[in-house]
Amino acid sequence: MVARLALAAALAFAAAPLAAQDTDADDPYIWLEEIKGEKALEQVDRWNADTEALLTVSPEYPIAKAWAKQILDDDRQIAMPTAIQGDRVINLWRDANNPRGLWRTASLASYMSGKPDWRVLIDVDKLGKDEGKSWVWHGADCLAPEYTRCLVSISDGGTDADVVREFDTVTGKFVDGGFTLPEAKSNVAWFDKDTVFVGTDEGASTLTDSGYPRLVKLWKRGSDFASAKMVAEGQQADVSISGLSVLDGETRWRFINRSPSFWTNNYELVKDDGSTIPLPMPADAEFRAVLDGFLIAKLNSPLAIKGGTAGVGSLVAFSLEDVVKGYDVTPFTVFVPSASQAVEEVSASEHKLWIKVLDDVSGKLIELSPANPGWISREMNLPANSTIQIAETSGKGDMAFVTVENMLTPPTLYAVPSEGEPVAIASEPAQFDASKFTVEQKFAISKDGTRVPYYLVRPKGVEGPLPTLIHAYGGFRNAQTPKYLTAEPYRSGPLGLFWLESGNAYVLANIRGGGEYGPRWHEDALRDKRQNSFDDFHAVADDLVANRLATPKRIAASGRSNGGVLVGAVANQRPDLYGAIISGSPLIDMRRYNKLLAGASWMAEYGNPDVAEDWAFMKAWSPYQNMKPGADAPVAFYYLSTLDDRVHPGHARKAAAKHEAFGQTFYYHEYKEGGHSVGADHEEDAKRAALLLTFLNREIGSGKDD
Structure with missing residues (x-):
């Protein structure tokens, strides 16, 4: 077991009742919700120490940490x-x-x-x-x-x-x-x-x-x-x-x-x-x-x-x-996306409106000029098949500053004038040899027949299945677009790159709940439809296995914040498929989430567990309530911050305690600073990337014994 407890604490955990936990009284680990409670922090310190003691001695850890710090600090x-x-x-x-x-x-x-x-x-x-x-x-x-x-x-x-x-x-x-x-x-x-x-x-x-x-x-x-x-x-x-x-x-x-x-x-x-x-x-x-x-x-x-x-x-x-x-106001249309498109960003300059559109998850920049009725649109000439983000627009004059990147091409900043061609004014240097890898967009078919896109990155020329890390979010209209590998997955710095450099595969999955295809893509995973996002994730993993690109139990599921609900649910539902999960600043206990910090603000997304009809569907996928004993459970790594005042640290703490009681291997790292973003500076971000790489190598890497 990774997190070794003192004997008395271990016995206390083992003796704790593991009821269905439909009420607070059924939860034996609710004391871990006391954010700065002495007993809770002592437990956190033990888990942190055990995780660091095990992972930091691995030979790849100091190399990965130094490389991550170098990338993050690059002037x-x-x-x-x-x-x-x-x-x-x-x-x-x-x-x-x-x-x-x-x-x-x-x-x-x-x-x-x-x-x-x-x-x-x-x-x-x-x-x-x-x-x-x-x-x-x-x-x-x-x-x-x-x-x-x-x-x-x-x-x-x-x-x-x-x-x-x-x-x-x-x-x-x-x-x-x-x-x-x-x-x-x-x-x-x-x-x-x-x-x-x-x-x-x-x-x-x-x-x-x-x-x-x-x-x-x-x-x-x-x-x-x-x-x-x-x-x-x-x-x-x-x-x-x-x-x-x-x-x-x-x-x-x-x-x-x-x-x-x-x-x-x-x-x-x-x-x-x-x-x-x-x-x-x-x-x-x-x-x-x-x-x-x-x-x-x-x-x-x-x-x-x-x-x-x-x-x-x-x-x-x-x-x-x-x-x-005081007139009656009837609006008029200024832009209508196609069936494959979604409006993701909108920004105004002095006389123009700039919109970033996703088209099958690839970015396009469109300039809109006021006219009555309707507005005139013009697509700007920027590299295709890329992620485009509007950095800023000018208040005086009409210019947009946008970044363009993809998984293998570092970001370039363009100044895009209303008249004339875009001009590249700055680019980040390449941090790795992109010629070693291939990227392709693929589509999986979900349980209800929905076509789900995902991006697959693999070492070039390699045949057969590889250990695979799948990252997704699946909520709050938040689209996941492919960015340069030194920044993937979200808040884990260059972990995606390090994993690929170790000879493995990385996937970014565009599951429902996000905004990749506009409001309908989000609404299909709201409240009682949440299972659709989990089914989409399973579909991507199953598609990889069916095409001999990955092997069951050599797949890791990665998610952060709302992604904690995702990876916790898929781990519970398909322990046959996933060997590990990475759960950052996670939501896990959906029975009590609305009582913890900002949780009440998200009830329109998930449901209200205090309403019987809502809890009836939430209970089916709430990660905490569906954790089960058994040696086949995917090995989890929880990373979070004590000072996170958005998603309560008690979620991850209580999940770790359950793993402990079940005798399951898990890893845990709780930073004392950083809020919901976890890392307060590059030192902490680099450390996290190195810890996670070492974790993945141990649990699903090609050298792990079956």
Whole structure:
């Protein structure tokens, strides 16, 4: 057994009842939910120590860790634009000397020339050292069009809870007497230069059941927060409520967004005096951008429009001027994806709308120009069969900055002008010899006949089955697109590359629950349809076996966060097929998930276990409740963070305890920092990649005994 317990603890586990666990009283390991409880942390420390003692002595561990650190710290990385502010570019730079990052700015002209004249605004590492905190950068909201005042969010240890401080980019200092908020899961946004929208933790009844703000207030500069004016109030059962503002040309549009559930939003337009006007947008539509006086929304259900009906996945435009004037507002269509397409990203520049479309999971960039009725679309000339991501768009002028990459080609940053051809302005260096590998997109047929795409990477020229790592997500409309192998799978750094370099195969599976084919692909795995995503994953694994590309029990299933539900379920359902699972920051106990941290916000995705009808279908696949004793269970590696304030660490802890009670081999590593992202810096990310590689080699590698 990997995690060796002291004899007394082992006996206590073995003696614990293993009931069906339909109620909290049936759960013998609920004490592990005490995040910083002394007993719980002692157990975590033992599991961590046992896992490290076993894996770090493997000869490949120090090599993999050093290589991962070298890749992650490579100062030849692209200085990605995190914002375009007028004629300046903003970037957060992390390398070996600056693991927490330098928040810095350069002129757009120098950035475009390839020789940016960077000026550091905040040295996050130095700030943490000076203040005795483990600060992790969480972003900044700078007030357009001057961009001289910014609401900076930083987190102690990487949790979702932030400290907010006002920063002056001219002086390069935090503003004395400026807007500041203590640590909380706050929502903040500019209303004007002397007023901000604030939703924060003000004590009892000011947070929703999901732990997010329930109130939105307007806070005037120089006044005490206690005097802030209430603008909007949500319900206790809501997910959250927040304010936001968008500068559209010379007009600042302000909004309140109340989210009754994860997939529904009620938007209101906020006037200068703080009063509100409801927007006629369907609750299940997605607010994507504002351009030329129109709110652009993506539809998740059909909607009556001028001249007919707009279908699911379409982009439509609502006139905000008509809303202000009190007119009846009928939207019109601006873009309709084909049956093989899905709109994934939307961003506005000064006069154009830029959309990233997936077409059978390959990226395309389309420029939309306002016209009435309908808008004119033009596909931009970028490399085909690639993953495309919109990094930023310019507020002045019409230019999009996009990255283009695939599994074997490192990212290249393109400046894409509205007129003229895209220009490559930066590229990351190759980190491996791509000629050694082949990539192909394949399709498996799921249990209900659905065609499920997946990407397969193998060493070139190798015949027959190989040990195979399959990574997937399958939820929350989150599409999984093929990225350069040094970044796959998600949050595991270059693990995918290391696994391939060891002579094995790697698969990225585009199962239902994600957004690869638009809303329908997601809806087919919602709530009582969740089994479809698991069946899709099984179909991919079975397809590999049927085509003699993989062997049962030499397949590892990898997933993170929502992917923890996925890999836990497939491991329980098909122990004959999978030999190992990698479960990162995982959801596992679906009987109690809605009572743990932000879990209540996801009930629209999974169901409410406190409702008998919902628990009836959830119980069939909830990983924790379906774990069984037996030597054939896939070997699990759980990695997570103590400070994860989104997905509770108790999920993984309790699963590990069950494995212990069942006498099953498992591995466990809980970092003390990093929040939901786990690694707070590259050192931790590199260590995790090396541990996971060593784990895979031990449990499903070609050298493992049957």
